[in-house]
Amino acid sequence: MKRRDFIKKAAGGALLAAGATTAAPAIAARKRFNWKLVTTWPPNFPIFQEGVEKFAKDIEEMSDRRLRISVYAGGELVPALQTFDAVSQGTVQMGHGAAYYWSGKVPAAQFFTAVPFGMNAQGMNAWLYKGGGLQLWREIYKPFNLVPFPMGNTGVQMGGWFRKEINSIADLKGLKMRIPGLGGKVMAKAGVNPVLLPGGEIYTALERGTIDATEWVGPYHDQRLGLHRAAKNYYYPGWHEPGPVLELSVNSKAWAELPKEYQLMIETAAAAANIWMHAEFEAKNMTALQELKQNHKVNILEFPADVIKQLRHLTQETLEQEAAKDLSFRQVYQAYKSFSQSNDAWSDISDAAYAKALKL
């Protein structure tokens, strides 16, 4: 074994010095790439932006500094919500955000982040990686020259902060609430006035009463934003975002030019970041929840059963209406629904049954 190794190394060395063509794969691999990655997150945004920076650093290190990825937060190179266009047009090679941000252009993209009353992180991973979901996502993004990857998951979010208590669906009527996406559409049906606000403006709006309620992420990020100082009623569960998937997208031309081993580094590092970021959300949310309860005397309240039932009914209505408007939405909805029904049936006797057993 050792002798063979020595011969290989010696031969490799000679070929390199001579620049022989048979060394082409090794030379291709040594080609250097300087890529840019733009995100939709604020600078230093914990877990989100930090997770992306670790991902870039890992790849730089694994590639022996031959694939360098410079990471820019939202607004540093392009405005936060223009990362889709910037990567699509090839201005930069990579972007990180969440697919539902692009629902104006690609309504079906919402299924690749989160659907109200839909699958949690575990179900989404099963669907995307092993149930055909990722292939579908790639087909949907193909016309935009984008190759998407799941990279990060917040876990089940919180239902949001409310200045008043919500005791019935009627209490939602007329509320101004910061809630984006399909969740916002469902809330609109319940009489809420859904408002779109970037993270940086939420606290002031809630504190001054410009809005009556807001959802954000979960205990850890919500506490950092100080939302517990602007409202005392913190509702659960986050029915509207039960396990949002974060997305990495790569410009398809840049992707095609990468040697296979660098493609594999990106794919592998994105999957590793997916599980690491989710683990970090869970670990930090559980600590922050304790702090919110014990140090800040927040009221942690469950949405009443009747409110949940009605929101679920309105979600059904919303999904059917969106499906009627857009062919791709309809197609992805079908695939999503079919997988998620099997997933629910399995969860009933695995995760859900186990959760029940812990409480008996």
Added chain:
Amino acid sequence: MKRRDFIKKAAGGALLAAGATTAAPAIAARKRFNWKLVTTWPPNFPIFQEGVEKFAKDIEEMSDRRLRISVYAGGELVPALQTFDAVSQGTVQMGHGAAYYWSGKVPAAQFFTAVPFGMNAQGMNAWLYKGGGLQLWREIYKPFNLVPFPMGNTGVQMGGWFRKEINSIADLKGLKMRIPGLGGKVMAKAGVNPVLLPGGEIYTALERGTIDATEWVGPYHDQRLGLHRAAKNYYYPGWHEPGPVLELSVNSKAWAELPKEYQLMIETAAAAANIWMHAEFEAKNMTALQELKQNHKVNILEFPADVIKQLRHLTQETLEQEAAKDLSFRQVYQAYKSFSQSNDAWSDISDAAYAKALKL
């Protein structure tokens, strides 16, 4: 940027040809490694062995074939349950299995696989990656010259196949059941006679009535083993293994000799395999469950609430007794318990509350 790239490349080329010492990191990275990885799984064992083979192939490809890992199934190079010793002694560089297989040598290792009525896959990932669990695991394995990594998770398992129905805890008394680990100890307290049998012998033993019951993995693997032809009552949930973590272990001396970028490839590829393998278990189990129900008319039965309550009580007793016997077990038990209490409190308002909302 382009001009700077050109200069870098030209300089790099010159250094390589001259063999200058400043190129040392690049030369170290090009050093070749031929490693061996032995597993505890049968050859071609789906997901388990296949997942390990993909992991090895990914690393070989990412390293441009400079870190080669030859994978051997259980018994091909060393007996399945000697992988711990083989990696510990440096006979091979890597092993894959499950930490609780080594509970005879390292009682505390069980916490790094699964604990009856303990954390599920999501909780285990949060604890291991971001809650101090992995550091603890590494400390526990240090005296054995092993560096462990989580790599794969089966998700919540099934409770097992029983020839008779289980309507009360009394029905367990006197049963011969194939069930290993802490689950087996708990079952023994309930009057079961726990039996250890390798996978290859389970079907025949159950079919001939040598054993009355067995647990194995989940619908997908259980169906492949044909267990539905040997018993008709398939119980859930798998209270004894709610999200077993599979382990990669690396000999610590071999690890220390690896250049940093190869270490990072192993760490990253193991995390990616962790999420991919779990996703595959979920996706395949949900399909197999449907087949077992529809094509094979298996009785899918829930353990009665009273049986679960008593098993949970006996689990508590078992854990306290084991903790009294071994210092490391006691230490890891404390850390595990403390994290899992926070995890439960958070799950109550996130995952568990969400699962409930889906059923209202």
